[in-house]
Amino acid sequence: MIKAxxxxxxxxxLARLRERIEAGVKRQANNRLAxxxxxIVPPDxxxxxxxxxxxxxxxxxxxxxxxxxxxxxxxxxxxxxQIAREATIQIKPxxxxxxxxxxxxxxxxxxxxxxxxxxxxxxREATQRLxxxxxxxxxxxxxxxxxxxxxxTIDPVNRPDFEAMRAELAQAVPNAVLDDHRTWVDxxxxxxxxxxxxxxxxxxxxxxxxxLTVIFATRGAMAGNGHVIEVLHFVGAEASFIAxxxxxxxxxxGSRGAAVGGIAAIIVFVVFSWxxxxxxxxxxxxxxxxxxxxxxxxxxxxxxxGLVVLLIAALTATTxxxxxxxxxxxxxT
Amino acid sequence: xxxxxxxxxxxxMGPEVLRDVSFFLPERSFQFxxxxxGSGKTTLLRLLFLSLKPTRGLITIxxxxxxxxxxxxxxxxxxxxxxxxxxFRLLDHLTTYENVALPLRxxxxxxxxxxxxxxxxxxxxxxxxxxxxxxxxxxxxxxQRAAIARALIEQPRILLADEPTGNVDPQLAxxxxxxxxxxxxxxxxxxxxxxxxxxxxxxxxxRMVLSGGRLEIYD
Numbered sequence: 165m166i167k168a169x170x171x172x173x174x175x176x177x178l179a180r181l182r183e184r185i186e187a188g189v190k191r192q193a194n195n196r197l198a199x200x201x202x203x204i205v206p207p208d209x210x211x212x213x214x215x216x217x218x219x220x221x222x223x224x225x226x227x228x229x230x231x232x233x234x235x236x237x238x239x240x241x242x243x244x245x246q247i248a249r250e251a252t253i254q255i256k257p258x259x260x261x262x263x264x265x266x267x268x269x270x271x272x273x274x275x276x277x278x279x280x281x282x283x284x285x286x287x288r289e290a291t292q293r294l295x296x297x298x299x300x301x302x303x304x305x306x307x308x309x310x311x312x313x314x315x316x317t318i319d320p321v322n323r324p325d326f327e328a329m330r331a332e333l334a335q336a337v338p339n340a341v342l343d344d345h346r347t348w349v350d351x352x353x354x355x356x357x358x359x360x361x362x363x364x365x366x367x368x369x370x371x372x373x374x375x376l377t378v379i380f381a382t383r384g385a386m387a388g389n390g391h392v393i394e395v396l397h398f399v400g401a402e403a404s405f406i407a408x409x410x411x412x413x414x415x416x417x418g419s420r421g422a423a424v425g426g427i428a429a430i431i432v433f434v435v436f437s438w439x440x441x442x443x444x445x446x447x448x449x450x451x452x453x454x455x456x457x458x459x460x461x462x463x464x465x466x467x468x469x470g471l472v473v474l475l476i477a478a479l480t481a482t483t484x485x486x487x488x489x490x491x492x493x494x495x496x497t
Numbered sequence: 498x499x500x501x502x503x504x505x506x507x508x509x510m511g512p513e514v515l516r517d518v519s520f521f522l523p524e525r526s527f528q529f530x531x532x533x534x535g536s537g538k539t540t541l542l543r544l545l546f547l548s549l550k551p552t553r554g555l556i557t558i559x560x561x562x563x564x565x566x567x568x569x570x571x572x573x574x575x576x577x578x579x580x581x582x583x584x585f586r587l588l589d590h591l592t593t594y595e596n597v598a599l600p601l602r603x604x605x606x607x608x609x610x611x612x613x614x615x616x617x618x619x620x621x622x623x624x625x626x627x628x629x630x631x632x633x634x635x636x637x638x639x640x641q642r643a644a645i646a647r648a649l650i651e652q653p654r655i656l657l658a659d660e661p662t663g664n665v666d667p668q669l670a671x672x673x674x675x676x677x678x679x680x681x682x683x684x685x686x687x688x689x690x691x692x693x694x695x696x697x698x699x700x701x702x703x704r705m706v707l708s709g710g711r712l713e714i715y716d
Binding site: 402 | 546548569571572573575576580582586587588589591592599603604605608651
């Protein structure tokens, strides 16, 4: 009786064990099937990897060009505003002219105009220091007819009426000459505009070359996938489905390449900016700063890099879409 | 089900590859399409599969006039037609299971909803133990069976097979033929394009013979 009971328990344990093993085997089999599905578009081949590399290089070059144009544009704008921020009144000495009184009168005239932030007479000592390199330290200002200067600092946004100021100065102080640096500013504006226009033209050419290279590289990478498009087409996939699969794949690949190129360009800008900030005060640093300011491309430059990256990724996806649709049209004659 | 009336086809400005081809393929029918190489068998299969448009004549397919079928309607109609290509056209980066499940996947179906159907079909064609293998390591016969399973997974109303026994030994060819006959018994119409006389002699079935672009039918 006890033996029979023990046997029944052992059998039921064995049955439970068998059930658990079978359930485990089934679960394992299901897990194997349920693992992540392989993407329909095959992984990148040599042409695909070459496409990513080409996109990275072209994005890098485009972003460098964009950064250079941004730098030139910002520097040109700085040149203009710095010069346009000041005007000078020069009073030439003359027989019987009380220079100090003439300076005070001219300052009063200039200060009366709106758009003038400050008016400062360049003192005798300062004038002497200015002339020292040419006339030596033993200069006696009273022995020479040295003209004196008044620096008028102006608001570049709300500029004073220089014509009216010039006319009033001519009446109040006949020996005063107002120089609003118009000639210099005009020349600089023309030069800056030309530089920026050339930069924009170079950028446009660079972006066009990038676009064409990306299109050809994408088409090259797509050429190896003709059989996949055909199979999907013959198993009843809709054109939009096929295009979506390829678009997603190449958008990711293009974004990868473009991001690498863009980040490399940003690293170059950051390194240059760091170099220029470390070299402030050294002759080479001053030279670079004189030409390019602080070598920083600013927020607009970084945003531009981001935009180039997005544009190139979008171009890759669009090219893929157009290629897939054209291929489908061709096999569906 | 599918009717051809005086169908002619030429590629570009070349001569007519098919001339005045007329026939009717009823539901659940079984037929061979034969003829010498270059006689137009594959072209006729492509017309049946809607990947070509005839230059003249009328094709009615599942009650619809071929010339009125729009590009957007094609995928839905194609799902009623299974095709087995001579060169299998399996995707090498997908496993046998994934290749067979592909027609269901492209319809956007969840994998869990068709898993058991695909496994069952793979077992039916004798590939139950080759599910997770990539096509490059399958033998010719296994590839052919995987291609047949892919064509059948959506339970098409007609199966078109282009030289299904062209790449396999005679013993396997007989097994594949038995598979197709069994499929036909279950209700699917079958068209086998072949020039293997030995294969055709094994079954009493209608023979459609293409020669010089014209079609002769032997019931």
